């Protein structure tokens with residue numbers, strides 16, 4: 259199967275290609291600039307959230323040092339412009355954020371994708387975590403879904419119905435995705451501090467990327483997006499600035515079976 263990106267990585271970046279996937283160790287901004295126009299069907303971007311913290315674990319981690327909106331914007335806004343360029347006309351972006359910057363990100367996305375590009379403000383309701391005596395407990399992230407043009411790909415996911423009338427049946431998912439965060443004992447946990455659940459990425463990719471299509475993740479961390487893309491018969495291209503993230507993603511990817519492998 260051809261690798262999904264139709265360009266080379268920048269000279270200082272390390273690139274490894276597998277069956278249907280490629281990973282690059284490098285800066286998202288420079289790698290995005292090296293990718294060809296219109297070469298992806300979907301981009302899922304789960305960047306640092308601007309927490310001002312360092313995320314560390316035995317497996318590795320990263321600095322999320324942007325402590326002001328201005329610093330965060332200076333990092334992310336050029337990425338949004340590049341992502342728009344590398345998406346196909348029917349392509350779309352899913353930008354993962356939290357309460358700190360999701361309101362700004364929606365405006366920054368609108369500047370590039372246009373007001374008409376807005377598709378959904380998804381709420382990922384994850385459940386785990388503590389509570390606070392000072393406010394309602396924060397138990398969700400935001401995923402902003404924008405399309406490059408009107409003919410974007412979307413197949414509504416089906417989830418178990420909750421009403422008594424539809425008990426045991428499936429219904430179309432709403433914009434609130436109730437999927438548990440990965441607990442510390444979960445089999446899929448690989449040690450990367452901000453690892454997202456495969457169930458979330460599988461649902462998003464199956465809904466927003468055509469079968470056989472190309473998925474881009476410029477901040478792939480442990481490679482969850484790429485694993486979900488390959489498992490669901492898509493191709494995937496991931497980037498991360500951290501060598502430790504690349505190693506974790508490689509370990510996960512080499513263990514995944516693609517339904518596409520059999521057809522070459």
Ligand SMILES: C[S@@+](CC[C@H](N)C(=O)[O-])C[C@H]1O[C@@H](n2cnc3c(N)ncnc32)[C@H](O)[C@@H]1O
Pocket residue numbers: 284285286287304305306307319320450452453454455476477478479480481482483497498499500503
């Ligand atoms: C929120 S984590 C992504 C987690 C991922 N979705 C997963 O499931 O493991 C953000 C990632 O962005 C990476 N990162 C931070 N700055 C970057 C940059 N300039 N270029 C590429 N990756 C970067 C970090 O190393 C980190 O792995």
